[in-house]
Amino acid sequence: MAKQSSQFDYYKSQHIPELTVLRAALSDFSYDRHAHEEYALGVTLAGQQDFFSNGEFHRSTPGNVVLLNPEEVHDGHPGDDSMLGYVMAYVAPRQMESMFAEAVGREDAGRFMSRETLISDPVLRRSILDLSHLVTQQAGTCIEQEHALYRIATRLVQRSGTFQVDGKVSRPDALLIRAKEYILAHLEDDVSLDDISQAAHLSKYHFLRLFRQQFGITPHQYVLSCRVNAARNDLSAGAPPNDVAFRYGFTDLSHFNRRFKRIYGKTPHQYQRSVTAPH
Incomplete structure (x- = not known):
């Protein structure tokens, strides 16, 4: 019997602008290491999900929750010969901030960061599956989808994450944040390692070492990841793929x-057809 090919189906919420759900079935596909700007909240449905994240390797089996904080570098692939099935909701931090603040009872709570990557929690799993169902089936009202997100935020706070407080970062972290801000501000430019390391006020050697140590990928891989993320947003807004490829410095459409x-x-x-056409 021929092996079933991998399948990726993306669904944009009709009610919440920066909420996208992926239903994936993987047999022979491996993701490159990359990072998303969003929270990624997933449930393994079938097979075995092997991935690197937060500096270590993880193995998820059916029923487990996978949680990736914004900007967290990760990859992923099937862990055995069976078909890997999972669902993943991608939510922009600004969509979650007020919900986290309400759940913790502090308006100035800052950005929530989970300490956990692989979680066994029936309540959280059910909440993620309920939200994913509403989006993939284009069901429910705006307030129902928002309530499903709020249930997720509340459960995550109950599991005791941390909140990033502005101004309390180490000097190396502050320098790397400056480098990331420079990269994000120059996605359409032909930036060099010299440009980025100078923006961070570091020697090229020290910058490369710190960056790889902190994020698990090279600056080049990070730049590519950021450009692809920006391209995805433009594609979702209807921009032609050729224009997007040129805008973000890809040599041609094939490279993009x-x-x-x-x-x-x-x-x-x-991808554009998937998120812009009715399912």
């Missing part, structure tokens, strides 16, 4: 296709 597919499982055109 390869890089995009290594992170999202689809070509830019396939």
Whole structure:
């Protein structure tokens, strides 16, 4: 019997602008290491999900929750010969901030960061599956989808994460944040390692070592990841793939296709069709 090919189906919420759900079935696909700007909240449905995140390797089996904080570098692939099935909701931090603040009872709580990556929690699992169902089936009202998100935020706070407080970062972290801000501000430019390390006020050697140690990928991989994430937003807004490829410095559409597919499982055109056409 021929092995079933991998499948990736993306669904944008009709009610919450920066909420996207992925239903994936993987047999022969491996994600490149990359990072998303969003929280990624997933449930393993079938098979075995092997991935690197937060500086270590994880193995998720059916029923487990996978939680990735914004900017957390990760990859992923099936852990055995069976088909890996999972669902993942991607939510922009600004969509969650007020919900986290309400759940913790502090308006100035800051950005929530989970200490856990792989979680066994039936309540959290059910909440993520309920939200994913509402989005993939285009069901429920705006307030119902928001309530499903609030249930997730409340459960995560109950599990005791941390809140990032502005101004309390170490000097190396502050320098790397400056480097990341420079990269994000120059996604459409032909930036060099010299440019980025100078923006961080570090020697090139020290910058490379610190960056790889902190994020688990090279600055080049991070730049590519940020460009692909920005490209995804433009594609969701309806921009032509050719224009997007040129805007973010890919040599041609073929190069853009390869890089995009290594992170999202689809070509830019396939992804755009998936999130803009009715399911």
